[in-house]
Amino acid sequence: MDSGTALSDTPYRPAALFCFLDSLQVARAWGVRPAWAGSRGRPVPSPARRAARWRATAPAWRMQLPFGKLQLRLGRLRPPKREGDAAAGASSAELSPAAALCAWLAENGVYMEDRSTWGKAPHGLLIADGTTDDGEPCGRGLLAKREIRTGESMFEVPLHLCMTRGVADRRFERLDVPEMAGVDDYLALASLLLYEDELRARRGRGECQHGSFWDPYLRMLPRLDAPLDSSDASPLNLLWLWGEDDLAWLEGSPALMAARLLRDKIDREYAGMLSGVYSRHPQVFDTDSAFTLEKFRWAFGILFSRAALMPSDAQTLALVPYADLVNHSPFSDAYIDMQSSSTRYAFRPAWKSRRHHWLAGALLRGDRGGDHRAAPGEYPNAEDVREPPDREIVAYSDREYNPLDQIFVSYGQKSNAELLLFYGFVSERNPYNSVDMSVSLQTHAPQNDPLLERKMAFLQECGRDPHQPERFPLFADRYPMELRQFLRFAHLTEDDVAGAADLEQVDVTRPVSAANERASVQALVDACRKALAAYPTSADEDDLALADSQMAALLTLNQRLAIRLRRSEKRILDKTIAAVQREFRMRGG
Numbered sequence: 234m235d236s237g238t239a240l241s242d243t244p245y246r247p248a249a250l251f252c253f254l255d256s257l258q259v260a261r262a263w264g265v266r267p268a269w270a271g272s273r274g275r276p277v278p279s280p281a282r283r284a285a286r287w288r289a290t291a292p293a294w295r296m297q298l299p300f301g302k303l304q305l306r307l308g309r310l311r312p313p314k315r316e317g318d319a320a321a322g323a324s325s326a327e328l329s330p331a332a333a334l335c336a337w338l339a340e341n342g343v344y345m346e347d348r349s350t351w352g353k354a355p356h357g358l359l360i361a362d363g364t365t366d367d368g369e370p371c372g373r374g375l376l377a378k379r380e381i382r383t384g385e386s387m388f389e390v391p392l393h394l395c396m397t398r399g400v401a402d403r404r405f406e407r408l409d410v411p412e413m414a415g416v417d418d419y420l421a422l423a424s425l426l427l428y429e430d431e432l433r434a435r436r437g438r439g440e441c442q443h444g445s446f447w448d449p450y451l452r453m454l455p456r457l458d459a460p461l462d463s464s465d466a467s468p469l470n471l472l473w474l475w476g477e478d479d480l481a482w483l484e485g486s487p488a489l490m491a492a493r494l495l496r497d498k499i500d501r502e503y504a505g506m507l508s509g510v511y512s513r514h515p516q517v518f519d520t521d522s523a524f525t526l527e528k529f530r531w532a533f534g535i536l537f538s539r540a541a542l543m544p545s546d547a548q549t550l551a552l553v554p555y556a557d558l559v560n561h562s563p564f565s566d567a568y569i570d571m572q573s574s575s576t577r578y579a580f581r582p583a584w585k586s587r588r589h590h591w592l593a594g595a596l597l598r599g600d601r602g603g604d605h606r607a608a609p610g611e612y613p614n615a616e617d618v619r620e621p622p623d624r625e626i627v628a629y630s631d632r633e634y635n636p637l638d639q640i641f642v643s644y645g646q647k648s649n650a651e652l653l654l655f656y657g658f659v660s661e662r663n664p665y666n667s668v669d670m671s672v673s674l675q676t677h678a679p680q681n682d683p684l685l686e687r688k689m690a691f692l693q694e695c696g697r698d699p700h701q702p703e704r705f706p707l708f709a710d711r712y713p714m715e716l717r718q719f720l721r722f723a724h725l726t727e728d729d730v731a732g733a734a735d736l737e738q739v740d741v742t743r744p745v746s747a748a749n750e751r752a753s754v755q756a757l758v759d760a761c762r763k764a765l766a767a768y769p770t771s772a773d774e775d776d777l778a779l780a781d782s783q784m785a786a787l788l789t790l791n792q793r794l795a796i797r798l799r800r801s802e803k804r805i806l807d808k809t810i811a812a813v814q815r816e817f818r819m820r821g822g
């Protein structure tokens with residue numbers, strides 16, 4: 234290199250993660266919606282606009298009274314009863330988790346029927362236990378039960394069924410833990426999840442009568458101790474929860490460090506809660522069983538992989554039963570959001586079990602149906618802590634679905650490393666896959682670059698820290714022009730800036746000089762080669778390990794995921810080298 238400035242060899246640290254680590258506010262810090270939200274960077278039509286589009290294109294039956302010929306035709310379309318259909322009359326303990334969830338939704342005002350009724354289309358979805366996308370297992374998912382049209386609302390889940398920050402605040406206020414109102418949203422929601430999950434577990438052990446209001450939802454959540462590669466129980470298998478043996482398969486990948494940092498951060502958050510709120514209220518937070526470090530990690534894993542931050546109201550972070558069964562497709566434009574309720578949901582004993590509850594309560598003069606063993610903190614219907622029923626969570630379909638097609642939403646435009654870190658899977662055909670490249674002025678060799686001081690001062694004026702690396706994502710088919718501009722800037726020589734009063738006058742948005750262009754291109758190629766050399770295996774070896782069925786059969790799920798991730802990163806680095814060199818040659822370099 235002909236200048237003293239160069240690409241830094243600082244280890245990769247994903248910018249997004251670092252913002253997150255600073256504040257724990259994943260989505261807000263990223264400036265994007267997290268788990269669910271699609272179309273990052275693109276204008277998002279409001280739910281009202283989508284609803285209007287849906288109404289405009291809605292089939293006639295959507296507007297009609299729920300009887301007549303059309304009703305009969307729809308009746309024929311009905312698929313056979315499946316596990317996900319609410320099994321009338323059975324108690325929730327006898328039902329499969331999916332059926333119990335559907336029954337609970339129906340009891341709480343969600344329209345789950347197969348036939349249309351006043352102003353309501355038939356419920357369009359069913360829960361499938363083992364789904365796949367592109368041949369890869371996705372765990373549970375939602376399938377279309379009938380044809381679903383573009384723009385149609387696929388489901389509506391009332392906000393009063395969701396776990397939100399507001400619910401956590403009200404819940405812990407009633408438990409006499411006012412400090413919870415002052416902690417971060419994620420910490421409050423994780424604590425609520427652990428508290429409710431302990432009620433569920435105690436009910437399972439016969440230690441209390443009702444358990445949690447969210448019992449059927451909690452039963453559906455993946456667990457840390459569910460066996461990997463199991464088809465019935467779903468394991469929570471996010472990268473940052475992997476053991477060191479599995480992480481070692483990611484040597485060379487930036488994701489390895491990201492996983493360790495995230496786990497350390499969560500562990501520190503736990504230590505903070507343990508020495509603060511939890512230890513001050515031992516009667517609420519049992520740190521020997523319900524609020525252990527392992528369970529705290531589980532709760533954060535659930536929040537990262539399932540909680541939704543609503544695009545229309547970035548303040549609302551929610552665990553949304555049922556909606557969080559939709560799997561991700563990077564090709565989907567659908568996302569979940571919140572809107573004013575289209576139905577008058579009400580807390581009233583209108584459904585069978587509630588009517589029974591209310592009747593029994595009335596007969597026993599307010600004894601709430603004779604719940605003899607209600608444990609402290611047990612709220613059978615949790616009505617006084619739930620959100621008001623004036624809003625609902627919806628997702629509008631971005632395409633047509635045929636019966637039994639799996640429906641998808643987008644969790645956002647995420648790289649494979651982000652998908653593995655926060656969701657536990659890698660997408661083979663992910664157009665948003667990227668590898669971050671770190672570049673900086675090399676401060677340890679200032680004597681070689683007479684312009685180094687000026688360059689550092691200039692970066693500082695631009696609001697950047699010259700001692701910190703700048704990170705840019707490399708995609709398979711593109712990289713940001715800002716990366717080239719930074720490299721041109723880093724490699725400016727005195728000849729390049731001759732005649733310019735200050736560095737600002739040098740236009741790095743286009744080639745500055747032949748030598749500068751050669752140096753900056755070479756720096757990028759060298760950085761990619763260095764990143765490739767950090768992996769202990771080549772892309773060909775990874776391909777072979779996955780393609781050879783005998784070798785692949787010897788690998789565990791996590792080993793396969795690790796190989797798929799690092800192979801996808803190497804492909805990007807290879808393609809970047811080829812593209813940069815081609816571009817340089819085409820410009821006559």
Ligand SMILES: C[S@@+](CC[C@H](N)C(=O)[O-])C[C@H]1O[C@@H](n2cnc3c(N)ncnc32)[C@H](O)[C@@H]1O
Nearest residue numbers: 366370371372373538557558559560561656658
């Ligand atoms: C919001 S949940 C979706 C429901 C989930 N499949 C379940 O069994 O409960 C997100 C999780 O689903 C799985 N998932 C979602 N989309 C996937 C995909 N395209 N491929 C593989 N797994 C996927 C991942 O395990 C992820 O952590």
